[in-house]
Amino acid sequence: MSQRDPFFKLGEQVREFFSGDAAANPFEDLALEMFALQFHHNAPYRRYCEAVGRTPATVTDWRQVPAVPASGFKEFDFSCIPASRRSAVFCSSGTTRATASRHHHCAESLALYEASVRAGFERHFRPPFDCVLILTPPPSQAPHSSLVHMFETIGRAFSRRQAVWAGRMGPGGVWEVDARLAGQQLETAAAAGGAVLVLGTALTHLDLITALEAQGMHFKLPPGSLALETGGYKGRTRNPSKTEFYRQLSDCLGIPQTSIVGEYGMCELSSQAYDVRPAVPAFAPATEAGIGERRFTFPPWGRARIVSPETGEEVGDGRTGLVRVYDLANVYSVMAVQTEDLAVRRGDGFELLGRAAGAERRGCSLLAA
Amino acid sequence: MKLPDYFLADLPAEATLTSSIISEACLTLKRNRERFLAGRSTQSLIQSLSQVGASWLDPDYPLRKLALEQGPAATGFSRATLATGLDSFFRQLTPQSFQALLEQDLGHARRLDEVVALDTEQQGGRAAMALGPSFLVHIAAGNLPNPTLMSMVLGLLVRSAQFVKCASGTSFLPRLFAHSIHQAEPKLGACLEVAEWKGGNRDLEQVLFEEADCVTATGSDETLADVRQRLPARTRFLGYGHRLSFAYVSSEVLGGGRGASVAASAAADVAAWDQQGCLSPHVIYVEQGGRMAPEQFADLLARELAARESVEPRGELSASAAAAIASRRSIYELRAAHSPDTRLWCSPGSTAWTVVYEADPRFQISCLNRFIYVKPVTSLAAALESADSVRTRVSTVGVAVPDARTKETFATLARWGVPRVCPLGQMQNPPLTWRHDGRPALGELVTWADYENGVAENLSI
Numbered sequence: 001m002s003q004r005d006p007f008f009k010l011g012e013q014v015r016e017f018f019s020g021d022a023a024a025n026p027f028e029d030l031a032l033e034m035f036a037l038q039f040h041h042n043a044p045y046r047r048y049c050e051a052v053g054r055t056p057a058t059v060t061d062w063r064q065v066p067a068v069p070a071s072g073f074k075e076f077d078f079s080c081i082p083a084s085r086r087s088a089v090f091c092s093s094g095t096t097r098a099t100a101s102r103h104h105h106c107a108e109s110l111a112l113y114e115a116s117v118r119a120g121f122e123r124h125f126r127p128p129f130d131c132v133l134i135l136t137p138p139p140s141q142a143p144h145s146s147l148v149h150m151f152e153t154i155g156r157a158f159s160r161r162q163a164v165w166a167g168r169m170g171p172g173g174v175w176e177v178d179a180r181l182a183g184q185q186l187e188t189a190a191a192a193g194g195a196v197l198v199l200g201t202a203l204t205h206l207d208l209i210t211a212l213e214a215q216g217m218h219f220k221l222p223p224g225s226l227a228l229e230t231g232g233y234k235g236r237t238r239n240p241s242k243t244e245f246y247r248q249l250s251d252c253l254g255i256p257q258t259s260i261v262g263e264y265g266m267c268e269l270s271s272q273a274y275d276v277r278p279a280v281p282a283f284a285p286a287t288e289a290g291i292g293e294r295r296f297t298f299p300p301w302g303r304a305r306i307v308s309p310e311t312g313e314e315v316g317d318g319r320t321g322l323v324r325v326y327d328l329a330n331v332y333s334v335m336a337v338q339t340e341d342l343a344v345r346r347g348d349g350f351e352l353l354g355r356a357a358g359a360e361r362r363g364c365s366l367l368a369a
Numbered sequence: 370m371k372l373p374d375y376f377l378a379d380l381p382a383e384a385t386l387t388s389s390i391i392s393e394a395c396l397t398l399k400r401n402r403e404r405f406l407a408g409r410s411t412q413s414l415i416q417s418l419s420q421v422g423a424s425w426l427d428p429d430y431p432l433r434k435l436a437l438e439q440g441p442a443a444t445g446f447s448r449a450t451l452a453t454g455l456d457s458f459f460r461q462l463t464p465q466s467f468q469a470l471l472e473q474d475l476g477h478a479r480r481l482d483e484v485v486a487l488d489t490e491q492q493g494g495r496a497a498m499a500l501g502p503s504f505l506v507h508i509a510a511g512n513l514p515n516p517t518l519m520s521m522v523l524g525l526l527v528r529s530a531q532f533v534k535c536a537s538g539t540s541f542l543p544r545l546f547a548h549s550i551h552q553a554e555p556k557l558g559a560c561l562e563v564a565e566w567k568g569g570n571r572d573l574e575q576v577l578f579e580e581a582d583c584v585t586a587t588g589s590d591e592t593l594a595d596v597r598q599r600l601p602a603r604t605r606f607l608g609y610g611h612r613l614s615f616a617y618v619s620s621e622v623l624g625g626g627r628g629a630s631v632a633a634s635a636a637a638d639v640a641a642w643d644q645q646g647c648l649s650p651h652v653i654y655v656e657q658g659g660r661m662a663p664e665q666f667a668d669l670l671a672r673e674l675a676a677r678e679s680v681e682p683r684g685e686l687s688a689s690a691a692a693a694i695a696s697r698r699s700i701y702e703l704r705a706a707h708s709p710d711t712r713l714w715c716s717p718g719s720t721a722w723t724v725v726y727e728a729d730p731r732f733q734i735s736c737l738n739r740f741i742y743v744k745p746v747t748s749l750a751a752a753l754e755s756a757d758s759v760r761t762r763v764s765t766v767g768v769a770v771p772d773a774r775t776k777e778t779f780a781t782l783a784r785w786g787v788p789r790v791c792p793l794g795q796m797q798n799p800p801l802t803w804r805h806d807g808r809p810a811l812g813e814l815v816t817w818a819d820y821e822n823g824v825a826e827n828l829s830i
Binding site for chain 1: 510511513516587588609611612613614644645646647649651686688689691692694695696699700702703704705706707718719720737
């Protein structure tokens with residue numbers, strides 16, 4: 001792709017954010033420029049914008065940029081990349097079944113994605129780690145999972161030794177954890193004395209804890225060690241509360257609860273939010289439980305607005321609404337994505353409440369499960 | 370207006386219920402029933418219940434005023450929605466309706482008073498009497514009051530002591546209704562108990578289940594199965610699972626400028642109880658081929674819903690219920706931008722009402738709160754084919770068809786498995802004689818005592 005390519009140029013400007021140099025091109029300007037570009041090169045997005053009556057000709061503020069519903073990625077290819085140049089696709093739940101969201105990538109967009117992952121991670125944490133243990137299947141088994149790709153990116157960039165994958169694809173596409181392998185790695189790491197980073201979904205962490213506890217295994221990971229968890233544990237019948245989960249994880253790995261970090265991301269985005277702040281050394285417990293006061297924030301090239309489902313306007317501080325993300329790292333698809341996640345707005349961050357789809361029942365009518 | 374503490378549901382929120390409190394309440398109820406209710410005549414009970422019903426229809430009745438003033442905060446329904454819904458229920462409580470119900474379900478209005486023989490029974494030398502359970506427990510779910518109020522009315526009619534257990538946050542209207550009975554006749558009120566707690570409190574519920582002769586429950590299949598398996602084998606169980614409803618509009622009725630009035634009827638059904646009831650429509654199937662396209666009907670329906678919102682606003686929603694609507698709307702908006710097969714009409718600046726027109730006739734389960742689908746079909750048969758996924762779970766079909774087609778329409782729907790067919794606009798107003806989910810509501814409560822002596826003339830009638 002040539003230097004004159006408008007996407008490449010915009011991508012370079014976004015990269016300036018990654019290095020912390022944002023003054024030259026403010027978020028506001030880049031967002032509008034990106035909107036105009038995506039409007040012209042992304043046909044399904046253009047039709048949507050025209051239908052809602054907001055186009056580059058009328059939009060003067062980044063907040064007015066139409067956000068596409070994340071579930072729209074299931075039905076439409078929201079991509080500026082010509083079909084012939086698409087080299088990878090990330091899908092919701094990591095599967096390519098018909099009902100999954102699809103986010104297409106090419107070499108350039110993937111490079112941006114990875115740069116965003118690395119820069120976002122470095123803002124919060126202090127790599128490198130002596131060892132990175134990943135509880136999901138490796139990319140060879142889950143090529144369409146953006147989460148796995150993100151973990152791989154972190155593992156490759158921030159591990160002194162080669163990252164270890166302790167997950168595998170089980171029957172029916174269920175992610176399984178090789179607890180024996182993970183246990184060995186943790187044992188070795190604890191003895192070696194260097195900081196360890198454990199990456200996984202809430203479910204894989206839970207599976208690991210359960211398996212290790214069944215064998216009476218507990219660790220005392222070296223100072224500076226960190227556990228990163230993401231995603232809910234939908235689909236399980238018996239789950240501990242988040243507070244309980246963090247307590248168990250902290251006990252099992254021998255790290256303070258403040259060294260457990262939540263990540264918020266999705267295949268439709270290229271940046272991630274973490275529930276710690278770079279300014280506050282993440283590691284100071286905010287409450288007794290250690291997780292009560294946490295809030296997610298995106299890096300400066302991503303912004304979350306919590307909007308009222310009633311009016312579509314941003315809610316006030318402390319109020320509940322839907323998370324809408326403006327992610328400048330989504331140069332080649334759609335910058336503005338409307339999620340179905342409910343959250344409480346906390347300053348410029350948010351406290352995640354969960355998926356909205358299953359509205360609670362009031363009457364006796366049958367509702368979708 | 371401060372209500373006296375007659376019922377457990379009157380206790381302050383911080384009061385903790387214990388199994389000994391429940392046990393005590395059961396004993397009191399049973400004792401009161403023997404003293405005040407078991408010997409009452411059906412006629413006197415009908416009179417009392419009809420009077421209570423008439424009171425509720427009086428705009429100045431203090432309990433009605435209280436229900437409408439505090440109801441929006443307590444139930445999530447707007448004042449006007451509550452008024453409409455309560456009126457349609459209390460209008461049913463008349464001597465004529467009770468009479469019709471008794472004759473329909475028990476064959477004779479005095480079946481609960483004495484041994485009675487109909488002509489056919491007399492010919493066979495038989496007679497019979499119907500008896501209500503002495504202690505009836507209701508496990509009520511959701512905050513739609515009508516099913517619970519109906520259960521309480523029927524329980525009184527069959528002279529049962531009753532314990533109404535409401536799901537947490539839903540006892541407001543059952544409690545006011547119990548107060549209205551107490552106010553009219555303290556002795557009748559003394560045979561009623563209303564309490565609320567979050568379902569699944571096994572200690573409290575176990576006491577009730579041990580004491581009850583008969584338990585009714587509304588709720589999800591899981592709730593019903595759970596209650597049923599915790600009951601002693603001797604206890605009768607009447608479960609009413611969650612159901613759904615839809616509507617069918619034939620092409621003929623939309624001609625000649627009648628479309629707007631049909632749409633108004635449909636809007637009434639969507640708006641009633643904010644579409645929360647199992648009698649509320651999820652989808653309106655509109656037959657193609659007439660003078661009005663189904664899409665035009667959707668447009669009319671949107672106008673009617675907008676008009677209704679101004680006089681009978683939808684209640685306020687929790688963030689998650691509103692988010693469910695917003696999320697669904699956004700996906701239909703996206704589809705509508707790409708194809709004329711989908712169209713969307715929304716209340717501006719709120720989630721108050723939504724009409725989705727979809728050419729795809731497959732049945733869609735609505736997220737409710739006045740979110741309705743309009744789908745074109747070529748015929749009633751095509752509509753039923755499209756609704757096959759919900760076939761065994763339908764409660765009501767509201768229809769707008771010309772007179773000449775009503776019989777055939779009904780027969781088709783009945784054979785398909787629909788237990789109730791009614792005119793569009795009346796879906797949430799079933800009569801007292803309604804057979805809930807196709808089962809006789811009163812008839813199911815009673816057990817029978819048969820008398821056979823072969824000597825017909827000895828039997829009273």
